Amino acid sequence: MLIDTHCHLSSEYYDDIDEVIRENRESGVSKIIISGCDKKGIKEVFEYAKKYEDVFLTIGYHPEEVDVISDDDLQELRSLLQSEKVVGVGEIGLDYHYVKDNRDKQIALFEKQLKIAEELKLPVVIHSRDAVKDTIDTLKKYKVKGVIHCFSGSLETALIYIKMGYKLGIGGVVTFKNSKLSEVVAKVGLSNIVLETDSPYLTPVPFRSKKNSSKYLKYIAQKVADVCGVSINLVEEETMRNAQDVFDLQ
Numbered sequence: 001m002l003i004d005t006h007c008h009l010s011s012e013y014y015d016d017i018d019e020v021i022r023e024n025r026e027s028g029v030s031k032i033i034i035s036g037c038d039k040k041g042i043k044e045v046f047e048y049a050k051k052y053e054d055v056f057l058t059i060g061y062h063p064e065e066v067d068v069i070s071d072d073d074l075q076e077l078r079s080l081l082q083s084e085k086v087v088g089v090g091e092i093g094l095d096y097h098y099v100k101d102n103r104d105k106q107i108a109l110f111e112k113q114l115k116i117a118e119e120l121k122l123p124v125v126i127h128s129r130d131a132v133k134d135t136i137d138t139l140k141k142y143k144v145k146g147v148i149h150c151f152s153g154s155l156e157t158a159l160i161y162i163k164m165g166y167k168l169g170i171g172g173v174v175t176f177k178n179s180k181l182s183e184v185v186a187k188v189g190l191s192n193i194v195l196e197t198d199s200p201y202l203t204p205v206p207f208r209s210k211k212n213s214s215k216y217l218k219y220i221a222q223k224v225a226d227v228c229g230v231s232i233n234l235v236e237e238e239t240m241r242n243a244q245d246v247f248d249l250q
């Protein structure tokens with residue numbers, strides 16, 4: 001069985017959520033962790049956690065939300081994080097891809113949420129784009145663990161995160177022809193990764209033209225099995241165990 005440790009299940013992307021959940025189950029995905037990372041999204045994900053037994057949540061404010069999040073919002077987040085079925089804080093982090101002139105503000109929002117995670121003893125799900133150094137420097141200030149979501153960096157960066165106690169979230173990028181991620185995965189091995197789709201984005205090969213969902217997770221697992229030279233069963237077993245450990249799932 002598989003766990004999709006990171007996806008965005010929302011009526012914004014899918015017309016029929018019941019159908020998506022049914023397809024996920026049929027494809028061998030036993031649990032999914034939905035990430036709610038803006039104000040509207042966080043409200044919506046609780047509906048799904050309530051409705052579906054196999055849905056868990058991480059919630060937190062994405063760096064792109066930096067201009068609209070107040071300290072009151074963070075207070076509210078703190079109390080929501082203590083709800084049933086919430087298993088982590090995220091995705092939170094730094095994104096300098098499009099906007100670079102608000103770095104200080106992004107770091108401040110990131111640190112406030114890391115502090116909450118540390119206090120509540122919850123794992124974090126980290127979004128880091130074009131911001132490796134600041135992400136590492138900021139994470140080092142807090143006693144937290146978790147997942148580097150959608151990891152696609154170098155082996156050197158991977159080893160730094162692993163040494164800090166993080167797992168790498170491996171998704172569809174590992175199946176892309178021009179990606180070096182498969183070489184990194186082969187080197188770091190199964191003990192350091194969890195699987196995710198980040199759906200509706202980043203659909204794995206050979207379904208690139210389709211909207212992603214957790215039902216395609218097995219193609220990511222198969223690619224990982226191929227590059228590590230092991231069976232898909234072993235990939236499922238080890239990544240499931242890693243995800244259960246990180247997010248304290250039964």
Ligand code: NI
Nearest residue numbers: 006035091198
């Ligand atoms: Ni995401």
